[in-house]
Amino acid sequence: MLPAKAARPASLLLILWPAFGQSQETPSLEQLLNTPLTEIPTQIEVSTASRFTQSSAQSANLTYVVTANDIVQFQYQTLAQILQSLPGIYVSIDGAFQYVGVRGLGQPGDFNSRLLFLLDGVRINENIYDAGLLGSDALIDVENIDRVEFAAGPGAAVYGNNAFFGVVNILTKTAQQLRGAGVKLSLQSDGANKYFIHTANRLEQGSEWWFSAGHQQHPQMPLAFPAPQRFADQFEQLNNEHLTRLRLGGKHQGLRFQALWSTQRRNSPDLLPTPQGWLTAPVQDQNDNLLLSLAHQHELRDDLSLSGHLNYNSSEYQRAAPLFHPEWGLTSLDSDQLGRWYSGDLLLQYQGLAAHDLLAGVEFQDDVRQQIEVRFHHDAELLQGYYGHNQRRSFFLQDQWQYSATQSLLLGARYDDTRVSGHRISPRLGWIWQWSDTQQIKLLYGSAYRAANLYEFATNFSFDQPVPEDEVINSAEISYEQRLSTRFSYRLAWFDAGMRRLIRMTPDAAVFSNAQRIQQHGLNLDLDWRLDSGQMLTAAWSWQRGRDVSGYPLQNSPQHLLKLQLLQPLPMLSTELSLQVLALSRRQVGDSMLPGYGLINAGLHFQLHERHQLQLQLYNLLDKVVYDRPMLLNPPSMQPGRLFGLSWSWQLW
């Protein structure tokens, strides 16, 4: 979304500024903040991999960053689309949920539990499926996102459970980016429309507050599965969605409060056999999420700082699946999956020892409510009920030791003690060598784990199967980065990972079991190229290969991924053209071999006036048919075809 001031547009203000050093008038601060770079910057700051702010060059993990400008320019509408732009990540869609695969592991039945998702440093994977909600069910509007950092590789040494393939940290906008007030309206050719408003203010002494609200409705969504011909019209009418999100926050001195709430109602068509014949009825889903977070940061001394969070999360998913009962007639089978938890952390960073950055932290999470209940709508009697009460206490230590002018070492380990799956230690070791001003080598070895969640427990319990054991990954990674000029750089990364006891759905039994050892390795090449005019081209090619002990390839595991992103300012039109290519090779899922595909998305971004912006978007420009199969129990689903979108943003003051 375009809080107009936060976007980096082809701004009219900038247009009035002919060139640095040749202008009569020096650009204002506001103009400077909106100025794009013609070079690849030297010191990008990241904060996810090590839980404190550092230069990306000092971080042992490869960290990828998507900024608010990228979101505007490439017109990402969901978190899934943001992640899909990153190397090594691919997204499968079944019309209801968006599933992320990483480094060739996109197991059917996995609701994004192998990535840890943070919102401003606070864990937001819910506690029934450990799911990361990335589609329209997400907790946050993309218009509220300042940047998304993806620290690739095992992150359990500082974050614990779920940081299996990496950590995604969603950093939100604050008063500076949302200041004043603004509205955004978006329309799509398939009937979807969205409204977003925001307002924020910062007082003289630095205190600030912000508020935003978004509402989206999609009265007739494209069908992910083909409808029976004689019910096609009814199926289309029954496939719809409404969602609302609110965000409120404030900051006073070192204290920051934030509340986020989202609700999504969704209907999808179903066909029921009745004594009178076939009947169409909607499956009704409702997703409600809440996060309340209090954060504090305090400098105890010049070399000692303390920070912490206290959080409350709630996540409820309700489904009413229609059925015809001989006694009650039309009714529904209702499932209610409710999770509530408190969490907190306290981090102490000490920099008093020469060349050492020490970080110590404690964390807790109390899953006060974890329940899955199933009953008929017409009967209060419980058909199935699964309950959990997990508690986790953790402690971690990390030292980044700059032992020479060009080399540093990262040592870290975390101890997790959980009520459900016992205790575990996750180590990490990294080495960074700044070979020259333009070349850098990083080595990283780490271990991470994921415990079976309540959904996996419940599924197995209902079939009288044992609960799967924790899955573990040990991963070694090496990367080499070189800046060939201030405008062209490339990065080559290799990973080799061994996974033990991977939890996966058994293809023919629909229960979860631990797989035998899986070996996986892969290569990633990223290019970044800039030109004078603000033109930018990034490209990423990923190759990976994963096999189990029998030599069989993994499910939903494409061997090749290619991503191209081009940003081209159009000199005569105060406009930026964006082009994105997402290509993926074929992959096996169950008994289906899903074909590879190449999608092209294009967008135009117009700065009509200092306060008005207009965006046009063409998603799936060539109208390619793309098949996914994220759930083995379902047949292959179809991603949406070509879509045309239009958005208008107006900064009111």
Added chain:
Amino acid sequence: MVKSMLLILVCSLGLSLPLQAADEFSLKATFLYRFAQFTEWPPPPRGQIRFCLLGHPALLEAFSRLSLPVDVKDLSSKKLLNQCDVLMLGLSDRQLLAQWQADLAGTPLLIVTDNNEAYRQLGTIQLVTSPDGISFQVNLQRAAAHQIKLGSQLLKLARRVD
């Protein structure tokens, strides 16, 4: 509504002008120049505002390329500190920064940096670089310790005020 939007689009095409971008250090130099304009010193500088750069050759080069009306010099010695109104710290080595700490304490200087280490130890403003642009954050307590006052526009536009 779609028709109205298309109409606005068509009408706007004729008004459009080209986009301008900048290299990293020219942009940082211009930020520095603007920061000084939004700063009040206890006695205001008598003539031109004096910019001193410590450990930042690329920025010195950028200043020489730009035709900004400023007095810029490379700070070669601590003795020259009294000839500075704005100090840009390019150092990021913790021990080197510590050597400057005592000399800078309480001086009426606007201290700007573009790295997190120097900001944490000494800086009043940090220029923060992201892949596509530059923003800044401000430490108000440190501004007070250096007896300087930062203008409301600067505080309004800072990404973060500590």
